[in-house]
Amino acid sequence: MVAIFRNFSTARSSVQYIPRRLSLYAADRDLRRLDGNSFPFFDERKQLESRLVSLLDGCDGLVQLKQVHARVYRKGLEQCCYVLAKLVRTLNELGVPVDSYQRLVFRQVHAQTMLIGGFCSDLYVGNTLIGMYVSCCDLGSGRKVFDEMLHRDVISWTTLIVAYTKTGDMVSAGDLFDGLPVKDMVAWTAMVTGFAQNAKPREALQFFKRMQDAGVETDEVTLAGVISACAQLGVAKYAKWVQDVAEKSGLGPTDNVVVGSAMVDMYSKCGNIEDAYLIFKGMKERNVYTYSSMILGFAIHGLAQAAMQLFNEMVETETKPNKVTFIGVLAACSHVGMVDQGKRVFSLMEKHYGVVPDGDHYACMIDLLGRAGHLNEALKLTETMPVKPHGGVWGALLGACRIHRNPDIAQIAASHLFELEPHAIGNYMVLCNIFASAGRWDDVSDVRKLMRGKGLKKNPGCSWFESKEGEIHEFFAGDTKHPRSSEINGVLEDLLQRLKGLGYQQILSSVAYDVSEDVKKGILMAHSEKLALAFGLLDSSANRPIRIMKNLRICEDCHSFMCGVSHIIGREIIVRDNVRFHHFNGGTCSCGNFW
DNA sequence: ATAGGGTTAG
Numbered sequence: 119m120v121a122i123f124r125n126f127s128t129a130r131s132s133v134q135y136i137p138r139r140l141s142l143y144a145a146d147r148d149l150r151r152l153d154g155n156s157f158p159f160f161d162e163r164k165q166l167e168s169r170l171v172s173l174l175d176g177c178d179g180l181v182q183l184k185q186v187h188a189r190v191y192r193k194g195l196e197q198c199c200y201v202l203a204k205l206v207r208t209l210n211e212l213g214v215p216v217d218s219y220q221r222l223v224f225r226q227v228h229a230q231t232m233l234i235g236g237f238c239s240d241l242y243v244g245n246t247l248i249g250m251y252v253s254c255c256d257l258g259s260g261r262k263v264f265d266e267m268l269h270r271d272v273i274s275w276t277t278l279i280v281a282y283t284k285t286g287d288m289v290s291a292g293d294l295f296d297g298l299p300v301k302d303m304v305a306w307t308a309m310v311t312g313f314a315q316n317a318k319p320r321e322a323l324q325f326f327k328r329m330q331d332a333g334v335e336t337d338e339v340t341l342a343g344v345i346s347a348c349a350q351l352g353v354a355k356y357a358k359w360v361q362d363v364a365e366k367s368g369l370g371p372t373d374n375v376v377v378g379s380a381m382v383d384m385y386s387k388c389g390n391i392e393d394a395y396l397i398f399k400g401m402k403e404r405n406v407y408t409y410s411s412m413i414l415g416f417a418i419h420g421l422a423q424a425a426m427q428l429f430n431e432m433v434e435t436e437t438k439p440n441k442v443t444f445i446g447v448l449a450a451c452s453h454v455g456m457v458d459q460g461k462r463v464f465s466l467m468e469k470h471y472g473v474v475p476d477g478d479h480y481a482c483m484i485d486l487l488g489r490a491g492h493l494n495e496a497l498k499l500t501e502t503m504p505v506k507p508h509g510g511v512w513g514a515l516l517g518a519c520r521i522h523r524n525p526d527i528a529q530i531a532a533s534h535l536f537e538l539e540p541h542a543i544g545n546y547m548v549l550c551n552i553f554a555s556a557g558r559w560d561d562v563s564d565v566r567k568l569m570r571g572k573g574l575k576k577n578p579g580c581s582w583f584e585s586k587e588g589e590i591h592e593f594f595a596g597d598t599k600h601p602r603s604s605e606i607n608g609v610l611e612d613l614l615q616r617l618k619g620l621g622y623q624q625i626l627s628s629v630a631y632d633v634s635e636d637v638k639k640g641i642l643m644a645h646s647e648k649l650a651l652a653f654g655l656l657d658s659s660a661n662r663p664i665r666i667m668k669n670l671r672i673c674e675d676c677h678s679f680m681c682g683v684s685h686i687i688g689r690e691i692i693v694r695d696n697v698r699f700h701h702f703n704g705g706t707c708s709c710g711n712f713w
Numbered sequence: 714a715t716a717g718g719g720t721t722a723g
Contacts, residue, residue, distance in 0.1 A: 200714090207715080245715045276716040283717095307717045339718045346719065380719040411720045445721050452722080481722050488723095513723030535723095544723085671723095697723080 166193055170201050174208045180219075183208055187223065202227040203246035210253055224250055228259075241267075245274050252281040272298065276305045283312025288321075306334050311343035314350070320590070322347035323356060336367050338376050345380035349387040352667045352694050355588040357381075357388050371397045379407040386415025389665050389692045389699060406440050413446035417453055418698045420708050425450035426459065439471055441478070448482035452489055453698055455712055460486045481510035488518020489712070493527050509539045516545060520552050525561070528552045536568075543569070543577050544670075547630075554630035562630065581646035581668040585657050593649040596641070600649070602656060609652040610643055617682040625675040642675050647693060651683065654691075663690040671695050677713075681705055 173186050183205070190201055206227055209220055227250070231243055244267045251260035264270065264278050275298045282291035295301070295309050306329045313322035326344045330336070341364050348356045364370055364377055371378035378401045385394035398404070398412045409432045416425035429447050432439060439447075444467050451460030464483055467473045480503045487496040496515055500507050512534045519528035528549060535545045546569045553561040569575075579595040593600065600606060629638040642648075647668050654664040672680075672695040684691045685705030693700045701708035 204714085242715055249715070271715090273716045278716095280717065302716095304717045309717090311717060337717095342718045349719095376719055378719090383720055407720055409720095414720065414722095417722095442721055449722060478722055483722095485722065510721095510723055515723085517723050548723090 166195060167198050167201055170195065171204050174204050177208050180212065183212065196230055200243065202230060203243045206246055206250045224254065241269060241271055245277060248274060248277045252277060257281050257285060272300060272302050272305055276308050279305065280308050283308065283316065286316050288312060288316055288318065303335050303337065303340065307340045307343060310340060314343045314347040317350065319347035319350040336363065338369050338374055341369055341377050342380050345384045349384040352388045353584045353590060354388045354390060354665065355584055357384050372400050372402060375401065375403045375405055375408065379411050382408060382415060383411040386418065389694060391415055391419045404437065406437050406443060409437060410442045410446055413443060414449065417446050417450035420453050420698065422450040422454040422456055439473065441473060441476065444473055444479060445482060448479060448486060452482060452486040455490045457486060457490045477505050477508045477511060480505065480507065481514045484511050485514040488515055489521060491522050493518060493522060493524050497527055509535060509542065512538065513545065516548055520548050523552065523555055525552050525556045525558060540572065541574065543574050546574065547576060551630045555627040559632045562632065579646045579670050581650040581666055583650040583654050583666055586659065591653055593646045595646045596644040597646065597649060600653065602653065605656055606649055606652040609655055610648060613683055614643065616686055620682060622678065622682050625678065628673040628675040645673060645676050647672060647676050648679060651691065661689065663692050665692045668693060668695045671697065672700065677707065681707055
């Protein structure tokens with residue numbers, strides 16, 4: 119067959135024009151007519167190929183696809199790489215989950231293309247093979263095809279780069295990118311987005327700057343990644359800069375719904391909920407992302423009424439709420455303890471809006487009940503909910519046990535969590551904290567032993583602050599490496615004395631170590647958010663709010679410290695912890711001590 | 714023909 123195919127392909131090279139998209143019926147009829155021929159000559163092979171391709175184009179189900187597949191073999195067309203490649207594409211487009219049938223097709227395609235060296239010379243087939251392996255999570259085979267291809271284009275590279283970013287292997291992705299001879303906008307964007315999606319926002323922003331210096335164009339997809347990076351970092355200065363860049367490229371938030379929605383999220387996560395709302399208001403078109411981002415923005419700022427009101431406005435429009443929208447509404451209730459409202463929304467979401475609650479929604483409900491102190495009700499709901507509770511659900515319960523100091527329920531939650539997420543360090547730390555504040559030091563040391571046994575290390579507390587110049591200064595707990603470290607300590611000492619004069623007492627139970635009181639006091643004063651606050655006072659200009667970002671939940675002692683400092687200095691302090699914002703002003707916090 | 718996309722509770 120191979121020999122015949124090659125002979126004919128040199129002897130008769132003219133192929134008649136065949137429209138690509140025929141109706142299913144016509145394609146099928148033509149195929150049947152061609153069935154009469156016992157031996158496929160080149161032109162007829164070409165015709166068959168086109169017919170099969172158009173059949174695949176019109177394919178709307180797995181059954182049809184399998185029929186076409188069978189026909190490929192019946193007609194001896196298994197060497198037509200294009201048809202096989204198309205078959206794989208169609209499987210992907212149909213969204214068929216990777217099962218044994220799909221693997222069978224993959225193996226056949228690979229075997230045939232190996233046989234005739236298809237992917238060595240044909241870019242489309244090679245790229246399809248890479249994509250195919252990537253889609254079934256066999257990156258190694260994808261890489262092998264890539265390495266064996268004689269010619270590669272930027273698409274081959276980008277497919278593989280993206281595959282590496284999706285597995286979190288940014289090093290391999292970066293190596294590939296560096297070796298890419300001609301980098302286009304899509305390839306650059308893949309890297310920027312890859313960093314953003316792998317929680318490396320700083321690298322994402324650096325890459326975007328490099329991209330701009332290289333004179334590469336920017337479009338809305340690139341911006342989406344960059345904006346997401348800014349949101350993660352929460353840096354207001356970059357946020358403004360990115361908006362400038364966007365508007366210069368004609369992709370401002372007013373006219374572009376993707377850019378606008380991402381910016382709503384970005385500004386609210388930078389602490390500028392007012393700017394977020396301004397963007398929202400100014401947008402010409404709003405979709406479910408836009409509304410959900412805004413509702414979530416209100417939620418993390420503790421503005422539950424605004425979130426509810428916006429939700430009510432939303433359901434009057436054409437835009438239907440989805441899963442994420444309800445996460446936002448429930449989170450809003452949770453952050454202020456609106457238990458009854460939350461329960462009502464939860465009960466209506468399926469009945470009125472057709473959104474079936476999933477594990478994440480239950481996690482919100484457990485969080486809502488737990489935060490409000492209804493720990494037993496929360497436990498009961500966890501045990502009776504219709505879907506199997508995932509880590510988030512038990513995690514919410516564990517978090518509630520920390521707030522309300524309930525080591526017994528905490529143990530139940532933790533035992534599930536250690537099964538479901540054995541490597542998630544945060545769970546062990548929270549349990550340690552709960553036992554520590556109950557004075558159960560033996561239990562604390564058991565948990566620490568368990569962690570050591572698994573080779574887990576504490577996730578260090580880290581805070582950062584954006585200086586006047588837009589530089590990001592990062593502080594770890596107990597950090598003395600900052601060049602202005604001694605000044606920082608001086609500021610803290612001064613603040614501590616003045617607060618003590620007002621009756622402030624350090625909350626020693628916030629320390630999860632069994633050490634002396636003096637050591638505890640020292641540990642508390644070296645918490646990263648306090649270091650960042652002191653540096654903020656040294657650096658920033660007066661009358662502007664001080665914005666601090668933190669990777670973990672703010673501790674009780676730091677919370678009360680911030681309250682006091684906001685009173686002393688007469689300035690607003692905004693702290694973003696891992697879940698929400700705290701606006702400290704004149705001695706009180708926007709969370710009303712409920713967080 | 715084939716590559717990059719914004720929001721998600723603990």
